[in-house]
Amino acid sequence: MSEFLQHLVNMLVLGGTYALLGIGLTLIFGIMNVVNFTHGVLYTFGAYVMFIVVQQLGLNFFLALPVAVLAGWLLGAAIELTLLRPLRGSDIDTTMLVMIGAWIAMQSGALWIWGGVAKSVATPFPEAPLVLGPVSVSWLRLFVLAAAALLIVVTYLLINKTSLGRAMRATFQDHDTASLMGVNVDMIYTSTFAIGSSLAAAAGALLGPVYVIFPQMGDLAAVKAFAIVILGGLGNISGAVIGGFILALAEELGAGYVSSGYRDAMGFLIIIAVLIFRPTGLFARAERVG
């Protein structure tokens, strides 16, 4: 029983960051219809910003987080303006190829600048964990969970309660009509990509100090983000949040009670099942076909 409780706590902490990763990707896909292959690199980028600010500049850990989010926002906006805007209207395959190219170029850039050897970031949290009965969790991970939850709530409010969010949702439903109603679709696209990117960078900035930072760290994260988006339904934000927790639960229980060798396969087994039985994702609304 205590082992099961520990797995549940691990799942909560892991799920929060998975959700953050999933939201950024699903937002961009839903609104822009762009498969963002640079998502993993933006995650890596956020982690390296933490490394620069905390380890190299010696600044405060908590100050570094908003810096990483802002840096992710700016890099995302730059990618949208230089790569995606000129490609607006071209088919999804072309955009995908360009994004794959950007992914490889940026990852090689990280390797060139920082080298392949992993870096770690010091945190202000105590090493001794918080112990609650049979369950134990590190303070750093609790902080990561709280920060992820905060970012998820802020994103939710941004999309559902602000005029920018209303314009984003309108563009999601039908960009031609939204454009006719006076929505600046170009601006919406840039903001969407920048917000999605800053969420990926935030996930990297939060998880970098928990793990270690290296140029390929984003690859596995990106694969998991895609899995979460498929689970939750493309473009579905609450689906991505729930999808993140389901993936974390599957990994924890899979590794704990089935076989740890298949831990990273668990998520994909679920996805295969979802694609067979509910191809639009677990939480997609009924869609008109044809």
Added chain:
Amino acid sequence: MTRALGLVGTIALATALVGGAAQAQTIKIGVNEPLTGAFAASGTYVVNGAKIAADEINAKGGVLGKKIELVIEDNKSNPTEAAAVAEKLITSDKVPVLMGAWGSSLTLAVMPKLMEYETAMVVETSSSGKITTTGNPFIFRISPPSAVEAAAFKGIVDKLALKKVDFLVINNDWGRGTAEDFSKMMKDKGIGVGLVETMDQGAQDMSAQLSKIKSSDSETVIVTTAVDQLTLIFKQAAALGLKKRIITTGGSQNPDQIIAQAGAAANGTMHLTTFLPWFPDKTPNPEATNYFISEWKKRGFEFAGCTESFRGYDGIRTAAAAIEKAGKAEPAAIKAAFWDIKVKGLNGDIVFRKSGPEGKESGQSQPNVYLIEINDGKIEMKSL
């Protein structure tokens, strides 16, 4: 215009000829190591150690009157890449001998290429038993196979009063081979073997595996993986309140890096290593060890890397000795010469004995294995 082009052509040709002439003045050794990916830290240390050996040999006049040139390639911690890199080194760079490929799965992937091109390789790190038992006569290994590690460890299990152990190993030939060889030894000694948990080489979160181990009835966990993942495991084990004794194997722990990055979480952990840079006087070859450590520090590398980099240093010196003995830089002659060399390695004399099926034996030297313990952030030696 045509004349200008002609001039360019002449310069290019001249450069190529001069370059070619310069190349013939050196003897190449191919180095196939992971410089990116999961084992980047370890591979980089090995390459830095290899460079120290090459510089030392060249300062003393090189081999056969020529300088040694290391051709270093990154195998990206990926077996497919490791095989491709070996092929490139042999066919395009024309190296007559190789060193590599750090991980057991990487080395195993390279081995068919060695057979195909009949070129020998010094294996400096890999510990899977399969490497020297499958009948590949181009393999000359200076690192201990996991069965040798297990045998060395056998002497101390009574002193440690082990009753039941769990395993947490990297999910590849190295980790699974270690779990197999150590389980066998433990069972022979009447020690119980509980869980055998694995982790992917790129995995960063081992909380699920550690939570499971936390709830088991074993008192000791044997962990096998490289330094980056080990650091994460110590931190995550501490965060989960895992109180069991942790013993690591494989010699790629870089204990000083663990102390620096995992802090108090590293205290009380024990490590099977193959080099003692903390106690140069206790190594089989104190003079060479002191020289290597001072050279390593002089180059500004972190001391933590010593336990890994010495393999690259010994590996290149082994390859160079074989070239010298062969009297010519040709693959077949070098391969034959490996059987006749005796190198004073930093971890004991390197002399190859036959291992594997008759007629196509691999070479295996008999390096020492040590057990160290981290206490209050300091390294102590335990006698085996």
